[in-house]
Amino acid sequence: MRRIDALQVLVEGTADLPVVVTCAATSRELAAIADRPNHLYLLDSMGLAGSVATGVALGLAGSAIPRVVAIEGDGSLFMNPNVLATGGYLRPDKLLLVLLDNAVYGSTGDLPTYSARIDLGALAAAAGWSVRQAADPRTLRAEFAKALEPGGPAFLHVRIEPGNASGVPKLLEDPVVIGRRFRDWLASR
Numbered sequence: 001m002r003r004i005d006a007l008q009v010l011v012e013g014t015a016d017l018p019v020v021v022t023c024a025a026t027s028r029e030l031a032a033i034a035d036r037p038n039h040l041y042l043l044d045s046m047g048l049a050g051s052v053a054t055g056v057a058l059g060l061a062g063s064a065i066p067r068v069v070a071i072e073g074d075g076s077l078f079m080n081p082n083v084l085a086t087g088g089y090l091r092p093d094k095l096l097l098v099l100l101d102n103a104v105y106g107s108t109g110d111l112p113t114y115s116a117r118i119d120l121g122a123l124a125a126a127a128g129w130s131v132r133q134a135a136d137p138r139t140l141r142a143e144f145a146k147a148l149e150p151g152g153p154a155f156l157h158v159r160i161e162p163g164n165a166s167g168v169p170k171l172l173e174d175p176v177v178i179g180r181r182f183r184d185w186l187a188s189r
């Protein structure tokens with residue numbers, strides 16, 4: 001399963017949920033599939049998708065929105081693994097972190113991350129997250145649906161192949177505009 005195949009499944013299940021997505025190829029590919037106001041693309045903010053989603057999930061406690069979905073990469077999560085400890089400690093009920101793990105830095109020449117030897121799902125479980133796994137679109141669809149059920153924090157560890165989709169344009173929108181669009185969408189819910 002390529003990244004864009006996994007993102008296609010996630011797009012199907014997140015039309016009405018806030019989605020905070022990591023930078024570079026992941027944001028570009030998600031926007032190429034569907035550029036929606038509920039997507040917050042963290043352009044150039046590597047390592048912060050889980051942190052921002054944690055804050056949004058805490059802020060939405062008591063609201064009608066059931067889940068906040070962070071889409072993170074393995075290189076990015078290794079940059080800021082404190083996301084796992086913070087989520088395990090604060091236990092935001094609505095937080096779901098989807099890790100697209102290809103074991104490489106996909107936006108910088110596929111240099112290997114630590115993922116081949118360090119299991120980020122096991123780290124999340126050790127910190128108290130409920131962890132699910134998927135490695136193909138059918139399993140991802142089923143496990144994502146289960147991970148949307150109440151009770152968090154939840155961690156969906158998705159193994160994907162290295163490689164970026166071809167022909168995907170750069171995402172050159174001003175981050176201020178993207179942030180405002182996301183805030184307006186949230187306020188309208």
Ligand SMILES: [Mg+2]
Nearest residue numbers: 074075102104
């Ligand atoms: Mg990666």
